Structures are given as C-alpha cells and as structure tokens.
Amino acid sequence: MSRFLNVIPVADAVAEVIRISPSPVTETIPLESSVGRILAAEVTADSDIPGFDRSVVDGFAVRAADTAGAGDAIPALLHCTGRIAMGRQDTTGIFAPGTCTYIPTGGILPEGADAVVMVEYAEEAGDMVLVKRPVSYGENVLLYDEDFKKGECVFSSGRRISAQDAGVLAACGCAAVTVAKKPVVGIISTGNELIPVTGVPGPGQVRDANASMLAAYLTEYGCTPRIYGIIPDERQAFEAVLARAVPECDVVLLSGGSSKDDRDMTAAVIATMGEVLVHGIAIAPGKPTIIGRISDKPVFGLPGHPASAFVVLIAIVRPLIDRMLGVPHPIQRTEKATLSINIPSQRGRDEFVRVTLKNGTATPLFGKSGLLNTLVRSNGLIRIPAGAEGLEQGSTVEVILW
C-alpha cells in the first residue's frame, strides 16, 4: 500500500457518508422515557385544548360589560351567586347580568360569563362583590381550543423532545411516542500499544481512551454504543471481530490504533470484507480516516489519538448519525464568540482548533496536538475552512462546545 493517502475534501467525505447512510428506523416508546429522543412522526392534537373556556386565575366570573368603568372610587357592584367547583360544569343555569361567581384557576367559565376578575381586584361584602377594575372580553380566560385545535400539528418529525415538549405531549394524550430508534454503534479498539483502562501501562503502552470517549459521546448523542474491546494488530483478529460486530450494529467504528501499519491493516480488512470508499480526508487533525462499508453497514477507521478521533467523530461520523436519527440540524451545542488572536492555517484542509471560551472570547489552545490535557482545558472546537489561510483576531467564530 502507498505511504501517502488519497485525500478528499471534507464535503466529499460527508456526501459519501450520507450516500451510504442506512434509512432511519423508528420505534414507539412510553412518553416517560422519551426526553431527548427524536420524534419520527408528526404529532397532532387529539382533541381541542382546552376543551372548555377555562379561567387562568382565581377570581370571579363576570360579564365583562358589567365591569365597564369600574375603579377604586366607584367599584362595580355584582351579586355573587356562589362558587364553581373544579372539574365540574356549572349547572345553575344562565348567568344573569349583574351577577358573578367565584371561580378557581382552571375552572369552567359558566355559560353567559365572558371574563374573570382576579381576586386581587375584587372585595367581598356579604352576598355582593365590589369589582375595582374593568375586564375586557375574554380577559383571564383561555378560550375553547385557543391552545391547540383538534387535528392541528403540534410537533413536526425530527424534533428532539425537550422537557416542555414532554408536558405538551402529555396534554395531547401521547402516552406513547414514535421516535427514531437509537443507532447501535460498535466500537472496536485496535493497536498493539493499547491496554484496557484497568491495566497499568508498561513501556510504550497507553490505556484505551478512545473507546470510553466515543461511547460517552454516542450515548449523549442518542445512540447505543457497543464496546468490543481491544483487538491486536492481527488480520485474523480484525476479521473475527468485524464478522461479529457488523451484523450486531448499525455502524462500526474502528479506533485506537495510531500507527500506519494499524491503519493499513484496517483498510485491507475492510476492503476484503466489503469496500473502502475513502482513505484520507483533508482534515486536521484526522487525515488518515477510513470510510468503508461491509454488508451495507458503514464502517469507519478513526485516527488513534482521542483529540483527532473526536474531530472526525464530529465532522464526519455525526452527519451519518444525524441522518439515521432524522434530525434536520446537528444536535451539537454551538456558541458564537470573538477570536482573541490570529490563527494561521494551511489552505486545502479543514482545520479544527481547540479553544477556551470566556465571556464571549475564544482563545486557541496551542501546543502539541497529541496532548490530552488540552481536551480538559478547552471548551470546544472552532473550524478553519479549507479555503482560508487562517482566521483573524476579532473575527466571529462558531465554537462547537464540548
């Protein structure tokens, strides 16, 4: 195999990833476990909400016209006919002009009443109520179907269910929701230098950091990671684990081996079992990335260093996950910031630089790319596009937050 890679632009790599993306799969789950999941179907209101004219305050149901001109000096004087109980229809007949009824928040407005005076602006005096402020038609009342009309679209497909959404889904009667199934992503660690987290590194050995990092990211992003452990740099071992992982997963990530031998082995095995589509992307860090496919399942060879693997995960793998989840935009948090200093960059490749973010200012963390401590000290990444020679001090950048 050649010592040099046939590097393609990031946009072409992403297009390739989208081309081989498996179709989204859906499942129906209980509402109570749906927060953070992605709606896979439109949700409509199953009934009119509210299904009745509803008081939104504690007060007195009135005819608005009866309160016209009321004030502290000359209050409107209304005859109080009683109290409305929660969750019950008032059956005392038509609401007569000049009368009022105590109504709790959430109570059904009696027929004939058209507004509610808050208790704060009313004073009880025996059977009478003194109203000290006028109310207008519909004031302090949520009218029938004012919130949602039956059949109206409440949520579109592709929306990530927030806590508030869960409340609104409950209001709409969605005890079960149809969401995108969590993609199962296999994680295979490769490289003779790797030892498990529980091991004590001997000479030349490092602990497998990538598997934990990738699994954690995928968990937060709505996938189910499946860790296959560390595989030695032997062709048979590679083939055996891939033969097991490919049928069990929707996507497979090979990661951890940082040497060229390891990458060549990865590419050779993918080529034998399926096809290598991309080997080398114009991205820094992360150039030696492999994109392939075995039995119609996308298989990625990620670079060995965690910081590099993370950049490829965000820039190349995430668009695949987004597609499988059916989200129109990445779920990743970003924040606009001002760049504190110039960052030179090499044309012809997308470069990702770790930055710290403070009070709206992004400061690049220079230093050796192989350091883990810059992952801990930084808050996120900024991208310098392939066409730029760098970014200027004072320019606005978008920080992809950790």
Added chain:
Amino acid sequence: MSRFLNVIPVADAVAEVIRISPSPVTETIPLESSVGRILAAEVTADSDIPGFDRSVVDGFAVRAADTAGAGDAIPALLHCTGRIAMGRQDTTGIFAPGTCTYIPTGGILPEGADAVVMVEYAEEAGDMVLVKRPVSYGENVLLYDEDFKKGECVFSSGRRISAQDAGVLAACGCAAVTVAKKPVVGIISTGNELIPVTGVPGPGQVRDANASMLAAYLTEYGCTPRIYGIIPDERQAFEAVLARAVPECDVVLLSGGSSKDDRDMTAAVIATMGEVLVHGIAIAPGKPTIIGRISDKPVFGLPGHPASAFVVLIAIVRPLIDRMLGVPHPIQRTEKATLSINIPSQRGRDEFVRVTLKNGTATPLFGKSGLLNTLVRSNGLIRIPAGAEGLEQGSTVEVILW
C-alpha cells in the same frame, strides 16, 4: 387561611431552599455509565502520562542536530537502522549520530533520539533516508509526563463528565468514578380537574402535563424522578401519598392543582406533617409556590400550569438540585441575545418571559400565560429582575434555553 399570600423575594426563597438542602451523597459507578454525571471527588493521574517519550507522527526518529540546515536542495542524509514496533522498547542500543529509525505514531522514541521527522519530509533511498526539513529538539514527540504528571489533579470535584472527560478518565485508569448520587425526586400530581395522559378529558378536565414535564426535566438534569400519579383534593389522600413519598425520595414536588383550594390543602397538609417555610414568592409566573419540609426532606408545592411550574422549577427548585449534585454553577444552557423590543414589567417581582431566539435576537412571545403552545414555539426564558421596570429594546439578555 388568608386569601392573600405572604410573598417573599426570589433570593430569600432560594436562600431558604439552600438552608434546607440535604447534603450531597456520593456513589462509585463504572466509567462507561458516567457521562453527564457530576464528579464528587478530585481525580488525579495515577501515573505519568505518557510514561515514555512518544512519537505523535509516523516518521523517522532522529537527533535534531543531524537535521540542522536540511532542505529540499540539500537534504540531510541519515542511515536508517530499522523500524520500531508498536508498544515495544527499542533494544538495539544507543542511537548513533547520523542514523535514524522508522517510528510509527505512538512508538517509543529510542534512547539518544530527540525528535521525529514526518514521513512527508523524508525520502527513503535504500538504507539511507533523505531528510528535507530540519526538526527542533522534541519536535513531533510527546515527552515523558508532558501530558499529566503522576499525582497531578486532572479533574476537580463538581465537574460534569463530558465525552472528552470520559476519555481522559480512561487514560488515567479510572475504571470506576465517584460521582454525586442522583437525587430521587418524587412527583405528586394534585387537582380534581386532572386526568391521566391516557384519559379523554371530560368537561372541565385536563390531562396531567406537569408530571411528564417535571420528570423529563429532572431526568435530563441528572435526577431520578419517581411519579406517584394523580391524587384527588382530599386531605387523607394527600397525607397518605406524602407519608409514602417522603421516605422514598430525597425531595418531593406536589404539582398540578391550580386552584387556591388545592394550594391551601397542600399547605395545610405540609404544615401538619412538617412545616411550611415559604408560601408565596415574588415571581411571575409562579407566585403561589410553597416551600416546606417533612422529616428533613424538602417538599415543594408548585403552581398548576406547566409554564408556571417550569419557571419555579428553574428559579427555585434547581438551586436545591445543584447543591445536592455539588455543582458550582447551574448545568442549564444559556445564550446571550439582543432583545428585539421593550418589555414592560412590574417592579417588585422577578418576571420570566418566554422568548424565541433567532440569529442572536430574543423576541418575547406575548399572549396569555396559560397557553401551552407558547412553550412549544419559544426557545427559552429571560428574567426581568424584581428591581427593573422592564427591559429595553437592544439590551443584552441571557436566554435560559429549553
């Protein structure tokens, strides 16, 4: 009971909440399930990282001095003595001047070598390698303990574990991590007007939206919600469910009943079984909130409407959860934005207004406070502090994002 509440400022309510906050409890969990959890103890490096001088590129290990002045026209000519295998110490003896060795990314720098020339700048010619660029001391090498020194603090207590952190924890050998235990938060829905999500609302009835919303928020915020269902407005039912929930939970939220009767019942039962500390907060929406304590467990009476309950959850309950989790700052996402129009407000209470956020501009969503659809249409909340008469168009606001 009085028809009016004894309202106290938000800051006083929060101080009361913090005063009665249970102490944080910790637990030790496997690294693979730790993402999003809060570190409850400092993490130090268990060994020097890396434990050897490590090449960060594929290339040739050299003495930097041998490459001085090298260029395309006059390359440095070095004798290649072989290849270094991954994860193995080179035992071929002292690295002689004028020689080089192929070294993979991650390989151990041989004794005597002090830099690595990238393959891109080297050309093999039989036993010789032509080096076309000079390297300086330590270039392309991660030096012994350069990342973390043994015993060095890697993470402080109170940090939320990100995906990157999970990778670094793995590198530090933390197969198990000590984190804050998830607070168990009981959710009791009250109110005769409420029906379960699976029900079909009859006259005056609404589905219980709060339990789903609160549970979803608490799940995302790192708590374990425990739903107790809907309790009718009867004193015995209240007492029975609280007698069950208080021992089973760390915190109990009573929510859903929106009427004054319901709130009075809540306060009366809390007062009988424990103590009511606050009844009424200068916050809009959310004024009729109750803070109490039963058997040293904080118990909250939240307002009935989801939008109001949500504001109280963020402004009043969250500081308690933050304390129990041991986080120095709220985990909630916020974003700075410019206000599109003036918002008038009433002095003397903290007011929370729903806004939509687009291209850095926050636009308030006016309309009746009881609407659910503004929860769906908005992106977050802004706070107008009690001392302000409003916020001016063009001012910078912090949006608490959904």
